[in-house]
Amino acid sequence: MSQKKELRIGIAGLGVVGGGLLKLLEGPSPRVGGGRLKVVAVSARNRSRKRDVDISAYEWFDDPVDLAAKQDIDVLVELIGGSDGPAKKAVEIALKRGAHVVTANKALLAMHGEELAALSEETGGRILFEAAVGGGMPIVKAVKESLAGSLVYALSGILNGTCNYLLSEMETSGRKYEDVLADAQRLGYAEADPTMDVGGFDAAHKICILAAIAFRARPDFAHVGIEGVEAITLDDIRLAGKLGYRIKLVAKAERIGEAVSLHVRPALLAFDHPLASIMGSLNAALVDADPVGRLTFIGRGAGAGPTASAVAADLMDLLEGRGGPAFGAPLGELAPAARAQPEERGRFYMRLIVNDRPGVIAAVSDCLAKEKISIESFLQMPAAPDAPTVPIVLTTQPCARVALDAAAKRIESLEAVAAPPRIMPIEETDAHPHFWN
Ligand SMILES: NC(=O)c1ccc[n+]([C@@H]2O[C@H](COP(=O)([O-])OP(=O)(O)OC[C@H]3O[C@@H](n4cnc5c(N)ncnc54)[C@H](OP(=O)(O)O)[C@@H]3O)[C@@H](O)[C@H]2O)c1
The missing domain is CATH 3.40.50.720 (NAD(P)-binding Rossmann-like Domain)
Structure with missing residues (x-):
């Protein structure tokens, strides 16, 4: 060109x-x-x-x-x-x-x-x-061009401003999801039909595109695991906060061996995690690549000005004769798809709604022990007067997700447990371990 x-x-x-x-x-x-x-x-x-x-x-x-x-x-x-x-x-x-x-x-x-x-x-x-991806936040070109000299191991981000706004508002105002969403719709921050945003689909589109570029693979939307923010309760936000975490909708693509795992889902981030401080409608992305190290991008993910700025930058590239293959390399050089379902390991958060009676915690601990899962922290809030149930939350030591799912099945069948356990991953603050420097 x-x-x-x-x-x-x-x-x-x-x-x-x-x-x-x-x-x-x-x-x-x-x-x-x-x-x-x-x-x-x-x-x-x-x-x-x-x-x-x-x-x-x-x-x-x-x-x-x-x-x-x-x-x-x-x-x-x-x-x-x-x-x-x-x-x-x-x-x-x-x-x-x-x-x-x-x-x-x-x-x-x-x-x-x-x-x-x-x-x-x-x-x-x-x-x-x-x-x-990311509206005015220049992440596509950064991954496509500026990081072409590094191998990307993990890419995670807050890529949907509407969800981040809703979660931030719930935390700061103490209002529940439905009320905050209704307000956001009235103010024009959320669509009348918010499914694309709150269901995680918009963020999934974006991580799918970024993963294709970062991992040199063909875009493969069908393999993105997608979970939205609709089921997050004020209790989750408060209890996670007491344990030192903030809940965010995290879109993540990670190299695991020769495969890539792709997810959008709510996750707990320790307060010192680089994405934990991204509040309101801002977007952010964290890239761990070798040998460049960790990079953080923060910016306005939507709005007329920021988005137009990104469109205009692409037009400038075309004007100046720049602009290579769509996903950074010719299709023939891209792997068939960035797909993977590798076994997941890590620390997790589990929230339970239980009937407040003696022995419940021991029974829950027993179910976890049977799957060889160690508890890292446990928190029970005082029951509200006359409330028949009470939320309790725990975090685990590193364990396999399949083992935790098996324990959750056992826990769900306990008589004192009033609702299926809610599980969310904890995103580690440290950079991806495969580092050169
Ligand atoms: N809004 C943001 O901040 C933002 C940020 C990043 C990316 N994006 C993306 O940018 C794109 C546009 O978003 P937007 O927010 O600007 O949307 P929008 O405000 O809803 O505007 C859509 C435009 O498309 C026109 N249109 C709709 N159906 C059409 C049809 N069948 N034939 C011709 N024109 C048609 C509409 O015409 P009328 O004006 O006549 O109704 C309107 O001008 C989307 O892909 C969105 O995901 C948006």
């Missing part, structure tokens, strides 16, 4: 990010590109919708696929969203004719990244997506 005099840009999607991008590119003195990033055409669902930006100077397309097919457009910027439908069709049409694509669409990349990368290799049209 060579440097261009200018790039002719078509933007499909003029919502939060598309509107932000127009504002960034088309101000009285453009802040990026020195006037060489030229928006020529736009598309959205509703032409007559009132928008914060003036779009009268651009050619309008009702259908983003027609915009993508427009021959004199060098780059399609896809900011519609969704893994299929018009976003996918438009991206395919643009790549098929050799045009470049810049997108913020993590769902599309996680589900169809491999076929889009193949199309890109076939025609020479590049596909760049810095904004798809």
Whole structure:
């Protein structure tokens, strides 16, 4: 790819990010590109919708696929969203004719990244997506380019601002999940249908993309273990806090032998863990790589300005003739998939709801002992007046997850136990052990 005099840009999607991008590119003195990033055409669902930006100077397309097919457009910027439908069709049409694509669409990349990368290799049209992971936090390019000289062992992050906001609010305000979510929806911090965020799917799309780049493997969304934040209670947050931990929705990809494990799930982080202090809607990522060591990225994972900034940076790369293969290496050099179900070992948190009667703790300890699991700490809160049940929590010494699951089955069958045990992993604070330095 060579440097261009200018790039002719078509933007499909003029919502939060598309509107932000127009504002960034088309101000009285453009802040990026020195006037060489030229928006020529736009598309959205509703032409007559009132928008914060003036779009009268651009050619309008009702259908983003027609915009993508427009021959004199060098780059399609896809900011519609969704893994299929018009976003996918438009991206395919643009790549098929050799045009470049810049997108913020993590769902599309996680589900169809491999076929889009193949199309890109076939025609020479590049596909760049810095904004798809971490919004304004520059993690995609960092892993793809700046860390190309190191071997990544583990990559973990807080990649969904909505979930982090909800958990932070629960902790600081002492209100329960449903109330905090309802407020977040009213204030526009959470979608009317919050499933993609609170169910862990959005973070799963992002870790799937990052893992593909970091571990040089084809994106493989089907193998991400996904658990959301819906079942986290105020008791969990309070009790974990008393034990010295904060609960976060952690997306993690980790090299285990020749395989890679991929998870999104709530986890306990000791207060001195680098991700534990990330509060509110911020995003963060922690990369352990050899020999570079541990790196921490923190930034705004969403919002018009930060996300538009990442999109504009990709456009600058195309303008300057940069921008390599979608996932950092040609598909032929990528391993078939970043999949693994290695046996998991570590320390865990278990929360139980029990009928408050003598002998319960001894019975629970006995179930754990039968699976050779040692308890690290145990905490019982005083029962509320007239409450028939009481929460108790414990943390384990390092053990195999399968053994803990077996113990949990035994515990669940105890007469005094009122609900299935809730298990969450404890993320260790120390860097991944495979370190050179
Ligand atoms: N919002 C963020 O902070 C953020 C951060 C990182 C990544 N992203 C990603 O960026 C993308 C866009 O997100 P957003 O928040 O900007 O979404 P949004 O505010 O909902 O905007 C979506 C835009 O797409 C248009 N659109 C929807 N369906 C269409 C169709 N069938 N044909 C043509 N246009 C259509 C809408 O048109 P109308 O305006 O006419 O309704 C709207 O302009 C998504 O992939 C999202 O995951 C967003």
